[in-house]
Amino acid sequence: MNLNEIKVIAFDADDTLWVNETFFRDAEIAFAKELSAYGDEEDIVRILLDTEIKNLDTYGYGIKGFTLSMLETAHRLMGDKMNSEITEFILEKGKQMLAEPVDLLPHIELVLEQLSKKYKLVVATKGDLLDQERKLIKSGLIDYFHHVEIVSDKKETQYKKLVKHLDIKPNEFLMIGNSLKSDVIPVLAMGGYAFHIPFYTTWSHEQVDEAINHSKFKALSNAKELLEIL
Ligand SMILES: [Mg+2]
Known part of the structure; x- marks a missing residue:
């Protein structure tokens, strides 16, 4: 793992930045x-x-x-x-x-503030465009992000497009999220880095049984740990 090569960090939104x-x-x-x-x-x-x-x-x-x-x-x-x-x-x-309020997960604001000094930060989320935009605005986090990507699904194809759009190589991209299926597996497949921060509950449709063992993968227990690594 050569974390020095990372230029852009993408965050998942639901259950990574806020409760969903x-x-x-x-x-x-x-x-x-x-x-x-x-x-x-x-x-x-x-x-x-x-x-x-x-x-x-x-x-x-x-x-x-x-x-x-x-x-x-x-x-x-x-x-x-x-x-x-x-x-x-x-x-x-x-x-x-x-209409639910946007409830940020612990330490998220501090982590984004610190990381935004060193990296280009983006949001990569799937879901309803209008609703995701509403949450981003309500969250007060929008200014930390250089780019917001709201896609219909998060598969390898969408990540390849995002990396191309950001004008970086896959190994310069790190994805952080709560879903192994959407935030980790397709990113590793593309050649990027992926860190998993689980939320206490995962929609059964997002659950995967496989244990991830990959040189560009890390499992963390909370967002604050990012500041010790990056
Ligand atoms: Mg999520």
Whole structure:
């Protein structure tokens, strides 16, 4: 590992800079409770998850797609009994999620402030454009970043494009994020560096079982550790 070659550091946003997954977990539980007359709550959460994954290609990631998947799941469970009460509950839940405050993760601001003196910092996130922009503005972090990349998915192709756009070589790029699947594996595959900082909960669709063993990979327990390494 030759960290001296790193020129640009990219941060994932959701559950790396700020809390996100918690809102989805809470919404799933509230949704299942609301529909508990139509099935076992655990089963309802599982059906909702299947619906979300099935819809990813159509709706992409984010709260709006999640809201549509809640509507579809309710319709599947309730059939003709679907009523305005449940419809309103779901739409309201989605809007509540979109209005949540942005809760920064520990030490993030300090870390960005320090690293921005030495490196070019960028955000690389997937999800809904409007919602990610809203969170970035609310976060107060936007001025630390040279560039914000909001993509529909984070695979090797998107990282190659980003590196090309930044006019650097893959080995001059470091990605930091909470998802092994989106923030680590495709970046290592491209030839970049990737550091993993796990969040306490990971969406099951983002989970991978493989243990990463790679010369350009590091697992950290919190963002502050970055200041000891970089
Ligand atoms: Mg994330």
